[in-house]
Amino acid sequence: MKLCTLIFSLFLVVNVFGQHKHNHYKHRELHHWELPSKDPDRIVLTFNGNPATNRAVTWRTNEQIEKGYAQIALATMDLTFSKNAKQIEAKSRQFDLGLHTSNTPLIVHYHSVTFEDLEPDQYYVYRVGDGNENWSEWIQFKTAKKEYSPTQFVYFGDAQSNVLENWSRVVRTAYQTAPNASFAIHAGNFVDNAHNDNAWAKWFKAAGFIHSRWTTVPVVGSQEFESLYKNSPKQLSMLWKPQFTLPRETGISKRLHETVYSFDYQEVQIIVLNSNQQIEEQTKFLEEKLRSSQAKWNIVTFHHSIFSPTKREHFQLGNEQWQPILQKYNVDLVLNSHTQTYTRGHTPTNQDKELGTVYVTSVSGSEQNKLDTKKVKSFQANGYQLDQSGEQSQLFQVISIAGNTLKYVAYTVFGDEYDRMEITKDFSTNKKVIIESK
Known part of the structure; x- marks a missing residue:
């Protein structure tokens, strides 16, 4: 009788705990590529410091890997580079995906390393892992030159909807078209649910290794802002800062850190703005960056379109505060998205009606507007x-x-040319001429 009672009691305990687990995880079954493991995933390369000497990498593991490490070495033609690899301990942080109700409540770890004191104009190989058995493959990138030199990069408008299903072929065709591009600007709206881990999992899977090979330049979009809790104010995606290691600019509020930044790549200045909040504060930042620029080309990117070509809301504050500064300093190129359409146009300079600034709004995802x-x-x-x-x-x-x-050059998903133009510039006078495609 006592044995029966004991067995029955054990059954109740197991059943209760089993029921608790089932009720706690009322979510769909996760795909294997969403699940964190001991192996590093979601590896993404970003700028954090001088592109000639620095690069940052961020990755994710499950909760079992509490410490992360990165190894880096000068690339060689043979395999001897690994003997000279330098190992660096990562900054690791625990993160609870269950902070948002759309996610299965899993504990993950994000790890980040900034490689410093690299040699300019050199190929490097790196890998990330736990310092023992669980490593990524070796991945290659090249540091920038210190001086002005040919530069190529890729720019994407909104990915946003059906990212894995439809955006994947765009980013993969882009890699086939420009495999040696130095970096890729993503002009906001990566996903359609800011805090949803499944949405971000699709963005990472869609491009796969490309995020770890090209240096990613993330621009925060409107879809990266959402309420974390019911009736709470919209806020930056809880996953943004854990998964992207970006510059923290001085002279701006902490709230804007890692969403507003700039870098000079071989005398091409790229300025990234956050068009979702604190526009006036960024206006001062923008003007200071342009006033002090020694770059031969100045390019500014932010999500909302200055000249919005759809019935969607007009970026009024940007038009009032940013556009006059872009015009004043004769910025060469402004890259936007948000409207899910394509337009390219230009404005003249204030002084002599010569070519001023070229504005582009583009879309790479499947959500489209008229x-x-x-x-x-x-x-x-x-x-x-x-x-x-x-x-x-x-x-x-x-x-x-x-x-x-x-x-x-703008390309279709097939890799065919869609639009083309060239800007030629006299660096002594800063005068420019635009040559349109025929």
Whole structure:
């Protein structure tokens, strides 16, 4: 009788704990590529410091891997590089995905390392792991030169919806088209649910190793802001800072850290802004960066379109505060997204009506909108001239800079040219000429 009672009691304990686990995890079954493990995943390379001497890498593991490590070495033609690899302990942080109700409540660890004191214009190989058996493959990148030199990068508009299903072929075609690009600008709206880990898992899986090979330049978009709890204010994705290691600029509030930053790549200055909040504070940051710039080319990127070509909201504050500064300092190229359409146009300089700033709005994902031609025409009052437009097309752009020429080409998902233009610049006078495709 006592034995029966004991068995029955054990059954109740097991059943209760089993029921508790089942009730706690009322979520769909996760795909294997969503689940964290001892092996590093979601490896992403970013800028954090001088691109000629620094690079940052961030990755994820399960809760069993409490410490992470990265190894780096100068690349060699043979396999001897691993003998000279330097090992660096990562900054590791525990993170609870269950902070948002859309996620299965899992504990994960994010790890990050910033490689410093690298040699300019050199190939490096790196890998990340736990310091023992669980390592990534060796991954290769090249540091920037100190001096002005040919530069190529890729720019994507919104990925946002059906990212794994549809954006994947865009980013993979882009890699086939420009495999040696130095970095990739993602102009916001990576996902359609800021805090949802499944959405981010799809973004990482869609590009796979490309995120760890090209240096990623993330630009925060409107979809990266969402309420974490019911009726709470919108806030930056809880996953943004754990998974991207980015510069923390001085002279701006901590709230803007790692969403507002800049870097100079071979005398091309890239300024990244956050068009979702604190516009006035960033206006001062933008003007100071442009006023002090010694770069031969200045490129600014932020999510919302200055010249929005759809019936969606107009970026009024940006138009009032940022556009005059972009014009004043004769910025070469402004890269936006948000509207899920394609437009390229330009404005003249304030002084002599020469070519001023070229503005591009693009989309790489499957969510598409229709152009509002009347609205676009209304921008002519501000001197804006539309040069090319399109809709219902997934696109990516490759920008190549060499000598006194900036070449811009937009491509379709098939890798075919969709739009092309060139800017030639006299560096002594800062005057520019745009050459349109025929």
